[in-house]
Amino acid sequence: MYWSRLLDLPLINDTLTPDTYFKLCNHLHFVNNLHDQDRGDKLWKVRPVINVFRNKCLALPRSKHLSIDEQMIPFSGRCAMRTCVPSKPNPLGLKNFILETSEGLVLDFIIYTGKGTVPDTELKEIDLGASVIKLLTVTVPNNGQHVIYSDRFFTDIKSIELLLSNNISNRYCNEKQND
Template sequence: MTRERFFTLRSRLKVVNALDVDDATKAQDRLWRIRPLVVEVQNGCLRLPREELLSIDEQMIPFTGRTHLKQFVPRKPNPEGLKNFVLASPSGFILDFEIYQGKKSLLHPGSSGIGESAVLRLTKSLTKGTKLFFDRYFTSSGLLDKLAEKGIAATGTVMNNRVPKTVKLSSESQLKQRGRGASEMWVRNDDKQVFVRWYDNKPVTLMSSLHGKEPQDTCRRWCAKEKRHIDVPRPHIVQAYNANMGGVDMADRMLSFYRIKPV
């Protein structure tokens, strides 16, 4: 087969007949041309067994071609491509996903933004008792309440501007003055949410409907001032988050071994 023949055949490959898709679907679903293929892959993911501890994170599908769906996300291993919201197990199995199509495409009724909508969409297949972890892009007090109504406990880092004003914690500068390993915890009046602020190299704030500050352990850190490793006190919520948040990163690592690259 000649090169030209190959490219001609490739350009004619189709997953769906455009005449079978109505205009409303085309306007609503920007992936309608490959939707049957996406659904088949999703169904395969949904058939995988669910573990108790799961995580949700962003994933970038590398793509440099032409599409309105392409995003550029700095500080990602593959910054250019399609943004994908992924539900994964700690061992790296992808259990569900939703390809980002724009701000209006993923909005869940009653949600406060894309991050919350993505979590509510990806937790539809989860059962009561699941423990979920996600980062600051998704975390909010309202989201944890909605997940709790479904019997799902959640833990995540949180942006300072999403911490409710009723939460009383020392400021980041005050925590820094107390030294490395300093931490504080605040529990909501109904005991359903916990906020923990911890100072390591820099301050980090986490919230959870499951984990708190105790029992603390220690982690090894390099001290530039003393030029040696030291033991730094670490709240339990931080240890649990670090242990269970890497599912999507593990999936990316496994996929990188089989990535098809243009030549």
């Protein structure tokens, strides 16, 4: 777009050719490929960027009303973790589990990488939805003031028991407790 005739930006057009830009993009690395990396981590090449972004999210204050949901990071390139969820507005991309405020501010996230997203020891006791809830609510204070809203993927008996044991309410738990 920077080099199109409609959006001509002289600062970019006069400084950098499209070929030079694409050469730079092809050689942009966040880790040294020659060093031994954790090859079990499918995101090892971008893990430093993910960690910086996640640490900034974790530093944000926690509000009373929180939501756990999944979102799609739009991506149409080649990637083993790319999934298609037809019911989403952006159906093709990377699946991301998020903890967010009622205003939509992301407080924590886990990028779904298939098997290995959640440690195997977690999955022996509880399913994927409850495991994600357990990992995302680690930073939520258990002072009894927080309510987690979620859809049916994250709402089962194990998830509710997990939230109640951490002194966190769930909208389904509140309805049960009122009976």
